[in-house]
Amino acid sequence: MEVFLCPSCHLPLWEPVTVSCGHSFCRRCLGEDLPSKCLVCADELVCLGSKTVSCNFLLCDLLEKCLDKDTRLARLKIDLEDLLRSGNYTGALRILKKGLGLAPDDLELRVCRSEVYVALQRYPEALKDLEVLCIQEPEECEIFFRKGKILLEMGCKSEALQQFQHCLTLNSNFHAAQCETEKVLTTDDFPLLDTVLELKRDVSQNLKESNSGKDPTLLMPSEGESLQDLKQSKEVWHEGTICDENLTSHTLPEWLQKKSNSIVFAKKEETEKGAVAETTGAESMQDIRSLLSTSDLECSLCIRMFFEPVTIPCGHTFCKECVERCLDHRPNCPLCKQSLREYLKAGKYRTTVVLEELMLTIFPSQLADRKQIHQTEMAELSNLTKNIPIFVCTLTFPGIVCSLHVFEPRYRLMIRRCQETGTKMFGMCMFENGKSFADYGCMLEIQKIDFLPDGRSFVNTTGKRRFRVLRRGHKDGYNTADIEYLEDEKVEGEELAELQKLHDCTYQLTQKFYENGYMTFRHSLMHYGPLPEKEEDIQASPDGPSWCWWLILTLPLDVNRKLAILSDTSLKSRLTQLKNILNVILESSEFSS
Template sequence: MEVFLCPACRLVLWDPVTVSCGHSFCRRCLGEALPAKCRLCGEKLALLGSRTVAGNVLLCNLLEKCLPKETKLARLKIDVGDLLRERDYRGALKTLQKGVDLAPDDVTLRLCRSEVYVALQRYPEALEDLEVLCRQEPGECEGFFRKGKMLLEMGKQSEALQQFQHCLTLNSSFCAAQYEAERILTNDASPLPGTVVELKSDLSQNLKGSNSGKEQALLVSLEEKPLQDVRKKREFCLGEIGSEYNQAALSMPEWLRKKSNLDVSVEKEGDLEEGTSADARGQKSTQDYQPDFESLLSTSDLECSLCIRMFFEPVTTPCGHTFCKECVERCLDHRPNCPLCKQSLREYLRAGKYNTTVLLEELMKAVFPSQLAERKLIHQTEMAELSNLTKSIPIFVCTMSFPGIECPLHVFEPRYRLMMRRCQETGTKMFGMCMYENGKSFADYGCMLEIQKIVFLPDGRSLVDTIGKRRFRVLRRGHRDGYNTADIEYLEDEKVEGEQLSELQYLHDYTYQLAQRFYEHGDTTFRQLLMHHGSLPEKEEDIQASPDGPVWCWWLISVLPLDLTRKLTLFSDVSLKSRLTQLKHILNVILESRDYNS
């Protein structure tokens, strides 16, 4: 049962609300306004688009299924007592109405609701509850007495007199009813209908013609003593309108207490005094019931409505609905609305922080540990598959990218938003970039990109800073969840030694000198291009250290005014000598053209 206790009041959760940090509390424990920080973890709280806190729909359903009526009533009655102590009669009425719906025959709830109706000056509704009570207990006079008092409040003296007469018929020594009847009989200023005049006469004769000297003495006493003294002599205490529920319950006669489903609601006066711990009251309401969750719940009760599998990292939206974290993220990629109620979740999306609903995680661990372990294993298997950097790697089809060169991206399509998240979740932070090629979904060659930084925008888009890592060749194409995938093999430049390495080094140094001239003497258009590509990288000591060759070569290819087909040819070449030779030729042509034009 501990799992269903509110961490604030330590009572069974009542109208549970899950706040933005993932902890769940009773709605009343949160108060009318959402607290600035969570009482449990201290994290800053926010409504994230909702005007008021919404109840957690799933938790409400689980509580309804797992808790017996007795436990629900016990929690409800404690809540009513707290509301009445705060004189929140409207809140108490709302809670009592739930209780009466749950247990229509519970006389303590009916009596308390009638008192609350009176406090709100809703006398007809209060009278209805008392009439139900009189029908349930036709042989007990207390209900009829309350009904008579209510009729007096409504100004219906004749009908009230009938109720007091009925009380005396049931119990001729009921002093409170005798007193009220005598007040009406001796109030000649109040006009009564003819039929009631006869009733008045009959009742007066009954009272005055009593053979009991004790009753006569009582009548004299009632006539002489003020109302305050008479109330002290009553066997049945009405209680002041709007009095505390538990205190009112104490004043109820034994026959009413026995009718109550739970004695928990009738606490001793001392229990309500300052110093009584909420833990003690919470324990009272739950100690007699330890639910067998395994028999009450099935895994279907803890299934995500989107993936139809047991929750994995369940999160609760501001509208109160619960989904797997990954499922709700994928939904928000397409539309910023709750998949169930369609409420806007723009603020939730803008926050970009989806905290796990702690109570559900604890419940699944406690009740379905093996199923949860299996669900986690499935997720881990999926992550392992997504982490493979040669099989079914995600492919971003956009433009050419190069090893060692930065490639900033603006991600807005839902499929690529999903791709970026998965790259982050797996920990690889890697995906492939290929340019589009006619007749194919993407080109046969591409470059692996590593995510350096992601900035999420309020509408779900993101700015992603990446850098090129390794070249690859596509072996097989595929699809996953809307985006392209590929099986790949990585490219690696051919290594040379000895005299060939010396010749390669000379060619490298000469071509780099040409690249420096090209970089230093570019026109205005070229200078604008350099704002996006940066400066010419420095030479590297070991030109064969990287499997893709020197980075400056790829920087040069990225800025040269060549068509993409020519660039792709250079990109796929695994001979550094061949690439440098082609670059030397291209640079000579460009530099000669500049010299000629100048």
């Protein structure tokens, strides 16, 4: 399927890494250092909270389920070819271990790994692989020859000589083994025991018989001849034989090429690689659907199908909302516990594109149902009369600015939901013993949020409408309530005229309080700003004139008295109380002085 193809190499994803923008690439396509920009969307890429990129664990599992063994091996061997060509033996060894995990009996991979071990000078491991090959292919003298070469590198000349002799037992015309045998026997430090001398005579006899009838100058040199002279014998050092050079610099022997249909060491052009990708992606949609179930695309936190799947820097994947809720409590991955402080600080939770496309392609109806569930939940949270979130803190009033420092996980979740639903509103009530929170409060509307790197935030809000609590509840740790909004009683005619007169008189007293009481109530007046302007229609708002609430907030009254005024739906009663309080304050000797 095309959904599993890497956007860079256009081959099936191998060791997929999901970068910060949400796109996924093969690990090797990204390189050792993360590129500055995404190859698809050109978004700036950052490595958050980790020095190295981590593979997407979920994608690795899905690829293992959806791609057959031959496809995965073909993809693996393409990477292996490039790594060997560039001399990256450490990377090649990692690929080979995975390949042999998929196909333990693959002779080609086993030989290749032994050669990579040699290149890394890890001779004991190379010998182990060759011993397995000797059991699998006991008639192939090339394997025993390679084993002998490695033993020579380790300084085990006697053991190496035995391997070369076994090669000659299998094939008396194996000139490379004859050459190496003579080379070992002619070294000055080699102990010439009786058994070795006999072996030497056997080898010499084999050489003479195999070279009988040929040019005398091409015959095997005697003991006194130098190794350089030996190498100049074209019959001994025939084309294609691996002898003194590094094993990894040669292609696989012909006997192995005939047994394998692999593409690993064959030279492939980009067009051929494209053909491999086309073959790999040829599985039908029905085949992929039969291999996967919705449980394969299930968030381990909410145990539901992913909604807006996000892959965090450590490589684990969760729903976006689940990630945010976890980070509300602790800046660590809920599975591997890796620190996500840098990720939290960035605050960019991008969905994993390939997973979104996969769910849309394979499970469209299930994804639609999952989205419907989310929309239903958002609709419930958007209701501003039932189960509204309640921030239990202090008294707030209509039209008055209220700044909050949000740090508790439950309120971080609550504020985020208010943003996501689009209402940007929640209720504020003061604490009251025996009830969790008071019976009356005020709705607040979020104006601005400043997020801090550790997940805390400063939230600027403005008071909107008063309400009375009908029923209390809880949701995900925070309080909720069913409410009804309060509205001042309307009056007309003479009552309105009297109300207007009372309003104007109280406002004048408030102006005097504001102008002359600056020093006494400096802190309150500076904190809540200047006195609001008088409004023309005193009954225009269901909560009455806003300057009344400003005055209530600044007056040095007991909080329970303020709560009683907040719950009063009679503007006349409220103005009368304020007028009496102002008269007492203005008449006090301390204030008048």
